[in-house]
Amino acid sequence: MPRKGMRSIFFRPSSSPSSSTSSQPPPSPLRTFSDSLMEQNIQIAEALVTKWDDSKLGTPLFSGTRQEARKYLDAVKGLQSAMQYFVAQDSTSATLVRAQFLMQLAMKTLQREFYQILSSNRDHLDPETVSARSSIDLRSSVSEYVSDYDDEITASEDDFRISETERVSMLAMEDLKAIADCMISSGYGKECVSVYILMRKSIVDEALYHLGVEKLSLARVQKLDWEVLELKIKKWLNAVKVAVGTLFHGERILADHVFSSNPEKRISESCFAEITKDGAVSLFGFPEMVAKCKKSPEKMFRTLDLYEAISDRWTRIESIFSFESTSAIRLQAITSMVKLGEAVRTMLTDFETAIQKDSSKTTVPGGGVHPLTRYVMNYLTFLADYSGVLVDIIPDLPQSPLPESYYRSPMRDENPPASELSEKIAWLILVVLCKLDGKAEFYKSVELSYLFLANNMQYVVSKVRRSNLGFLLGEEWLAKHESKVTEYASKYERVGWSKVFASLPENPAAEVKVEQARTHFMKFDAAFHETCRKQSSWVVSDPKLRDEIKGSIGSKLMQKYSEFYEKNRVGSKSVRFILPEDIGKNLSNILCGNGDLDSVSSHSSSTTSSSHRSSRR
Structure with missing residues (x-):
């Protein structure tokens, strides 16, 4: 279009060049293309803002399809652009005042819509639904599955499907984001927030x-x-x-x-x-x-x-x-x-102190597992289940002086935190074992003391092997303490059955006089039955250990007594004596805790003993 034609659109010529300025209104300001464009933005915004003003409509703007909502947001953006433009031109113009009024109405509507979406979608915007998808996945999912204005969600190339709850959640989040973007960019972020x-x-x-x-x-x-x-x-x-x-x-x-x-x-x-x-x-x-x-x-x-x-x-x-x-x-x-x-750390220290201060002198009937052993080992077993966090806590715990050869972990240099925990556990077990050594002295008979120690050491080893304690303490520790069980059991056997073995001649296969043979038979029979009677009230809680002890005693007795029996039974028919095959039957009754308990506990009161005997009758 010729320049002259353009000017005819935007400018109005004076009616007469010679007219007096005093009798005519002032000429209209210069109107540019930008002026018209910005005014058009205001007109578009005015039509939508007044339409959706809450005094005119009660229907939510962001309900149903989003076409109208998108147009509304675009109109607000256009209105904002117009306001910025006219502020630069004339900050007191009537057009700017009109635009500001429309912006306030628009922000009021958007604030109401923002509240409405948050309120009506409480279930769909619950943290569980939202947290199921990362924010990155969410943004890509919405842009990919929600078409421009029709809110349709379709399958992606890999035939991905989302639930109805996720669909509504994603749409609500997109609506909230769109409103927030618009309000913040328009200077109304405080109201939105x-x-x-x-x-x-x-x-x-x-x-x-x-x-x-x-x-x-x-x-x-x-x-x-x-x-x-x-x-x-x-x-x-x-x-x-x-x-x-x-x-x-x-x-x-x-x-x-x-x-x-x-x-x-x-x-x-x-x-x-x-x-x-x-x-x-x-x-x-x-x-x-x-x-x-x-x-x-x-x-x-x-x-x-x-x-x-x-x-x-x-x-x-x-x-x-x-x-x-x-x-x-x-x-x-x-x-x-x-x-x-x-x-x-305080409770661990108190736990150790409680073990060390235990002064109970009560013995366990039959030399069984002491309550202190059960309590400590059950406690440590549960404690080992928390090894993952204990390795962070234990290093700051002061360690008591220890015989280093006893407790030091072979993995200390490879994994210091774990080894410190292992050493602390080993130390606590050592403390309780030392207490048990003292409690073993309260028994009248030495053999029962050894049986008590064997029982308690076996319980300790069993607890360690069957729990995470085994992982912490390692095979070397287990082997060392299993050998202690064997040592205590051997001492019990040697002392507890010494009288029975001593009733037979040193060389059972050698011939002896008839009177001597009768004497040996009588002594063996008395010693054997007395020992079995006495030890029928004793107990070995672990079945495997009990069978091993009985097997060891039985095999040694059978071997020695059978040789003597075969060599001397002919001349001793007038004497009642036990048959070799009956030894095993009699041994089956020992170490089960079912017999006479009269001689078991050296610290049981006479009243308690009498009551126990009465209950057995």
Whole structure:
């Protein structure tokens, strides 16, 4: 078009060059193509903004198809561009005032829509659904499966399918992001953020409440009975699993996605911090309060459960709460771990002290396994199941002086933390074995003392071999202590059956006089039956060890007595004596704890002994 033609469109010529300026209105300002374009943006925005003003329509803008919503957002962007343009031209123009009024209406509508989407999609925007997909997957999925305006979700090239819940969740998140982008870019980010925080914080707080997370004071926790506190710990263990794995993780993904247009993540950071801070601090503060309660060995394993729950999730906690504004949450989690570790070390020290201070002089009937042995080994067996976290706690625990050749782990140089734990376990077992050595002296008979030691050492070895203690202590430790069992059993056999073996001649195959033979038969019969009667009240708890001991005694007795019997039985027919084949039958009754207990315990009171004998009658 000729330049002259262009001018005829944008300029109006004066009616008469000679007309007086005083009698005519001032000429209209110069109107450019940009002016017309910006005014057109305002007109488009005005039509949509007034249409969807809440005083005119009650239907949500983002319901049904998104065509109208997309047009609305595009119109707001155009309106913003017009406002920026006219501010530069004339900040007091009526057109700018009109545009500002329309922008306020538009932001009011979008704020209402933002609230409506958050409110109506509580179930579809639950953290579990959101956390099931990473933010990267979410962005790619939405752009790939949601067509421009018709909200249709189709199969991808690999025939990927998503559930209806995921579809609605993805659409809601995209709508929220679109509104947030528009409001923030228009200078109304504060209004958008306030609605988001209000809605999502209520969801997080409600979820934590249903998980049993309470805002407790230290004074209240310290007053709780252990049974009540233990129930709260169990609830907490489940709560932290859900909170870290789903709740906080989902909220972080949602906030990062909705406010992803902010490259520095300041908005998503402030929203996420405000939404989760109170609940997360309460959640991770509970273990610290437990750690500050009165300590006792029976609280050890729940304390380790708390430590392990945080330790196992620390990487995810650090990732979720990576913002500077959430550093207080990370600090609280670390503080709880530190305090729990201190509590564990204190309880281990108290446990060791309790073993060393045990002054009970009561003996176990029949030389069986002492309650102290059972308690300590069961305790250590459970403790070994927490070796993964104990290796982080034990290195700071002062180690008592030990005979290094006894406890030092062969793997110390290869894996120092694990070996320190192994050495601590070995030391605690050594402490209890030393106590058992002292308790063995309380028995009247030396042979029963050895049987007591064999029983308890076997119990220790069995517990170690059948649990994670075996992995910690190793085969060398096991072999050394198994040899101790054999040594104690051999001493019991030698002392306990010495009278029976001594009743036979040194050389059983040699011929002796008839009177001498009769004397040997009589002494053997008396000694054998007396020993069997006495040891029928003794006990060997481990079936394998019991069979080995009986087998060893039987084979030696059978060999020696059979030789003597075969050589001398003819001249001793008038004497009643035991047959060789009856030795095994009589031995079957020993070490089962079913016989007379009169001579077992040197520290049982006469009243107790009488009562026990009466009950047997």
